[in-house]
Each structure stands twice: as structure tokens, then as C-alpha cells.
Amino acid sequence: MIQENYSLTDEQIQHFETFGFLIRRQVFSKEEIDRINKEFDSYLASVKEGFEKKVGQGSRWPNWSNLNPDTPFMAGLLEDPRIYVPTEQLQGEDTVPLYSNANSFRNDSNWHPDTRQCHLPMLKNLVYLQPTTGDHGSLRVVPGSHKNPLYDDLHRVMYWTKDQSNFLKKAGLSGEDIPAYVFCSQPGDVITFNMRLWHAAFCGYEDRRNCSFAFCSNPKTTEEEEDLKSQLENAKTLTDGLKMELKDSKYYHPWWLENPDGSPRRSRWINWLNERGFIDAVDN
Numbered sequence: 001m002i003q004e005n006y007s008l009t010d011e012q013i014q015h016f017e018t019f020g021f022l023i024r025r026q027v028f029s030k031e032e033i034d035r036i037n038k039e040f041d042s043y044l045a046s047v048k049e050g051f052e053k054k055v056g057q058g059s060r061w062p063n064w065s066n067l068n069p070d071t072p073f074m075a076g077l078l079e080d081p082r083i084y085v086p087t088e089q090l091q092g093e094d095t096v097p098l099y100s101n102a103n104s105f106r107n108d109s110n111w112h113p114d115t116r117q118c119h120l121p122m123l124k125n126l127v128y129l130q131p132t133t134g135d136h137g138s139l140r141v142v143p144g145s146h147k148n149p150l151y152d153d154l155h156r157v158m159y160w161t162k163d164q165s166n167f168l169k170k171a172g173l174s175g176e177d178i179p180a181y182v183f184c185s186q187p188g189d190v191i192t193f194n195m196r197l198w199h200a201a202f203c204g205y206e207d208r209r210n211c212s213f214a215f216c217s218n219p220k221t222t223e224e225e226e227d228l229k230s231q232l233e234n235a236k237t238l239t240d241g242l243k244m245e246l247k248d249s250k251y252y253h254p255w256w257l258e259n260p261d262g263s264p265r266r267s268r269w270i271n272w273l274n275e276r277g278f279i280d281a282v283d284n
Contacts, residue, residue, distance in 0.1 A: 006085040016090055020146035021193035023183060027082050028127065032073075033187040037129055039071040040209060044104055046070070066100040066211065068253040074102065075256060078213055079265055083125055086192065087215050091121045094218040096272045098122070098235065099251060105137070105201070105208040111158045111175055113151070114195040114214075115234070120227035121217040122195040129209040132185050132201075137208045139191060139201050140180040146196035154198050176202045218272070228276065236281045251282045 008022075016022045028036075047062055066074035077083055078097050088095055115122055132138035145151055157167035158178070168175060180200075183191060193199065195214065219225045235251075252273065259266045273279050 006081045008086045008089050013089060016192065016194070019143040019181075020197040021141050021143070021181075021191065023185065024086070024190045024192070026186070026188045027190045028188040030188065033129060035073050036127075036211065037209075039074055040102060040104075040129065040211075043070050043102070044207075062104045064102055065251045065253065066102050067256040068250065069255040071102070074100065074211060077211070078269075079263055082190070083213055084215075084265070087123065087125065087213075090123060090192070091215060091217045095215045096218060096269050098214045098216055098231070098278070099212075100214075101212050103210050103212065105204055105210075106206055108175070108204045109199075109201040111142075111154070111178065111198055111200040113146075113155075113198050115231065116196075117227035117230055118148070118151075118196065119221065119223035120219055120231065122231070123215055124193055124195055125213040125215075126191040126193070127187075127211045128185050128189070128191075129187055129211070131187065132183065132208075134182040134184070135203045137201055137204045138183050138185060139199055140182040141193060142178065142198045143181050145198040146194040151196060151198070158198070174202075175200050232277060232281055235278060252279050 008016075012022050012024075043064065044062060047064060066077070068075065078100050084095075114124060126139065128139075130137075134140070142150070142154060145154055159166065167173075168177075178200075185191060201208075216228070216231065217224070219228050252270075256266075257270055257279070259270065270279075
């Protein structure tokens with residue numbers, strides 16, 4: 001049964017704040033997942049050959065922004081109440097999207113957080129397009145690792161050093177040995193996690209698909225403003241790599257920025273992204 005009440009319960013909010021993640025089951029229907037996969041197939045086919053010519057067929061994966069006219073259904077998901085209502089409950093009504101991406105992973109994803117910024121709240125909504133289990137590419141997280149001291153402790157033992165040797169390798173351990181919560185998800189589920197949360201995926205496979213929708217709070221303190229500046233620099237670095245790999249790639253496509261349906265919510269987001277310099281930084 002598809003979830004019709006988009007709001008989170010007090011218990012879900014407390015779970016997210018304490019452990020840094022939550023999962024909502026069957027938020028999207030099979031028909032909607034089929035539609036996402038259809039757009040995914042079409043866009044992946046259009047970029048795959050060029051991507052492989054530039055980066056080869058190794059561990060890298062095609063990654064692109066969904067905010068373009070070739071993926072109209074996915075482009076609209078940022079403004080779907082099933083995505084933004086819970087997000088605003090967790091981060092405030094003035095929260096704004098940073099990106100909406102699609103990924104076709106090829107192998108494992110080693111342990112990492114998606115941000116090092118500790119003051120500005122940021123979260124990611126993730127939808128896997130195939131069933132995942134512990135031995136078939138599922139996301140796994142270290143509960144509570146978005147907070148210190150655990151965040152910093154993990155950073156010391158799990159980040160790679162310049163000689164490509166880290167604690168796990170020296171200790172004779174694999175990433176799968178780290179104690180973690182392992183998601184078993186079905187297409188239609190939505191996983192939401194704090195972007196500081198340490199996460200990974202093992203037992204990966206070719207074309208492991210997901211869509212991600214990342215949001216940040218509107219900064220309200222000096223520390224949060226500094227975090228936003230750092231996030232802007234990170235976004236520019238990531239999108240520079242994206243442009244090298246995918247020809248004519250735009251994070252915020254002109255079609256999305258034109259806001260053809262006149263969405264007030266999108267208009268507010270676009271104004272914020274412009275004022276904060278994100279659009280100029282990543283697409284110029």
C-alpha cells in the first residue's frame with residue numbers, strides 16, 4: 001500500500017535526530033518507479049558511451065542532474081510533497097534543495113560522509129530503483145555517526161591517507177566488518193539520512209541505480225553561513241568533474257530555472273540559489 005500521509009510522526013523525527021536516518025516504506029508506486037526507470041534508461045543510454053570514452057569502464061559511474069527536460073518526472077520530485085514535506089519537518093520550512101541526481105553505480109561505495117560541515121543541517125533523500133539487501137548492494141550506515149565524538153572517531157580510522165593505507169587495511173578488516181545498520185529496501189522506499197552520517201554499500205553490481213535529493217537548511221548563524229560557503233566550494237569541485245565527464249551537463253538546467261509551471265516553491269528555491277551563488281558557481 002502506498003503511503004498517503006506525508007508527514008513524519010514524532011517518533012520518526014526523534015529517530016532521525018538520534019540515529020541520523022530513517023526509512024519510509026512504499027512511498028512511490030510501482031508505476032512511478034517504472035516511469036523513473038524509463039527516464040533513467042533513456043538518459044543513461046544517451047551519456048554512457050561518452051562517459052566511458054572519457055573515464056573508461058573502471059569503478060567510476062555515470063552521475064547526472066535530474067533537473068533537465070529529458071527527465072521531467074524525476075525533475076518534479078523535488079517538489080513532490082512526499083519529498084519536501086518530511087524534509088521541511090526535519091530542517092525547517094525554509095529548507096532548500098542543493099541537487100537532484102541520478103547514479104548508476106558499478107561497484108562498492110566505501111565508508112564516507114557526504115559532508116564535513118558540522119553546523120548547517122543537510123540531509124539526503126535516497127530512492128533505490130532495484131531491491132537491495134546486505135549481500136546485494138544495500139546502503140549501510142553507522143547509527144549516530146553524524147554526531148561527535150563518533151563522527152570524528154570514524155574519520156580518524158576510516159579515511160584513506162596519502163599512501164592509500166588506512167586503519168581497516170592495517171587491521172586486516174574489510175568495510176563490511178564495521179558494525180552498521182544495513183537497509184533492505186524495495187523500489188518505492190525512501191531512505192533519508194543526515195549528510196554527515198557515515199555510510200557505505202558493499203556487494204555492489206553493475207548499474208546499481210538510485211536517485212538522490214539533497215537539501216540544506218537556510219543558514220541562521222555565523223557558523224552555518226561558513227558551512228554554506230564550504231558547501232558551495234565542494235559543489236563547484238564536484239560539478240567541474242561532472243562537466244568533464246558528461247558533455248553539456250548542467251546541474252540547474254535552463255529549462256528547470258525557467259520554471260514553466262510557475263511553481264512558487266521552485267521560484268523561492270531558484271531565488272535562494274541565485275542569491276547564494278550556487279547557480280553561477282556550478283554552471284558557469
